[in-house]
Amino acid sequence: MSNWASNPRGFTELHTQWLQNKGSFTPRCSGGNHKKPWPKQVNDLLEAYLQQGEHNHALMADELERTLLFKRSRTALRAHVARMFSLYITRTPPPKKPRRRWQRAHAGELWQHDATPVQLWDSEHPQCMIVTIDDHTREILHVSVWPRETLWAHVQHLRAAFERHGIPECLYTDGFSMFGREGVDAVTKCGRMLRALGIVHRVAPSAQAKGKVERAIGTMQRRLMAVLTQHGVTSAADCVPVIAGHVAFWNAHHPNRTTRLTPEASHAAAKASGRVRRAKALTFFTGVEPRMNTDKHE
Numbered sequence: 001m002s003n004w005a006s007n008p009r010g011f012t013e014l015h016t017q018w019l020q021n022k023g024s025f026t027p028r029c030s031g032g033n034h035k036k037p038w039p040k041q042v043n044d045l046l047e048a049y050l051q052q053g054e055h056n057h058a059l060m061a062d063e064l065e066r067t068l069l070f071k072r073s074r075t076a077l078r079a080h081v082a083r084m085f086s087l088y089i090t091r092t093p094p095p096k097k098p099r100r101r102w103q104r105a106h107a108g109e110l111w112q113h114d115a116t117p118v119q120l121w122d123s124e125h126p127q128c129m130i131v132t133i134d135d136h137t138r139e140i141l142h143v144s145v146w147p148r149e150t151l152w153a154h155v156q157h158l159r160a161a162f163e164r165h166g167i168p169e170c171l172y173t174d175g176f177s178m179f180g181r182e183g184v185d186a187v188t189k190c191g192r193m194l195r196a197l198g199i200v201h202r203v204a205p206s207a208q209a210k211g212k213v214e215r216a217i218g219t220m221q222r223r224l225m226a227v228l229t230q231h232g233v234t235s236a237a238d239c240v241p242v243i244a245g246h247v248a249f250w251n252a253h254h255p256n257r258t259t260r261l262t263p264e265a266s267h268a269a270a271k272a273s274g275r276v277r278r279a280k281a282l283t284f285f286t287g288v289e290p291r292m293n294t295d296k297h298e
Helices: 002-006 008-020 040-051 057-068 074-084 151-165 189-196 208-231 236-253 263-272
Strands: 110-118 127-134 140-146 170-173 200-203
Touching (some): 040 057, 057 074, 110 208, 127 151, 127 208, 140 151, 140 236, 170 208, 208 236
Parallel strands (some): 110 170, 170 200
16 A cells, blocks of 8 residues: 555556456556665664664765765654664654744854853763854854863864854853853953954843854754764763764755745855855954953953
């Protein structure tokens, strides 16, 4: 029935033949099962993810394509897992319906920035995952993992994003005291850095107000925790190549539910229509090392 359901015309022709000659109609053989068994490497990787409690079929489909060049749809992978690894199956609630959300009119106009604690290896303090996205295109600009959340970790993370994508007009963060105050801030280190680079600082009044980066960091946390654990990372340096490949694949292949475009396609569309802010080149702010500031305000 599955072949007939996928080929309605063939089913209609077969039904017509039966109606024309009900008494002597004999169906022919289907030709057997044409599905080839999936490679052992694929099944081993799937089982490894399932054993660590990962049930994100989209993630597993991405990793199969990215690491083993074995491309299958999420639906086909879910059916294969249900057939081969039924003991690992758990029920998940249906996804929320997409809603149209406010966004800036130009790419590069506003970046949303946030961090969350993660536990990837044994240490006295949890590690920190930092994520920065473009508000217009939903492109994940940079993701990094640090041994601990500090201002210097955020500075190094932003410097890497600035060097690759240029400097945005505005940076949108939460109200964490580490980021200083909204607007002109000549007192805190973060405020002076943003002021020197000509970046307007905006502080979100609530977590819901910066929902785009909240959802992005939640997605990256769920996906990268599984991927990095699978790779057995033990330091921040080990995370860099794994994260870079995963983020590049995400931006190229995953449409946003609101824009219905991948981040790469969204950026290309914005560029084609002239809706990209010309990012200022990063001509300084490199080679800076952390130091103690003896200003009376610190």
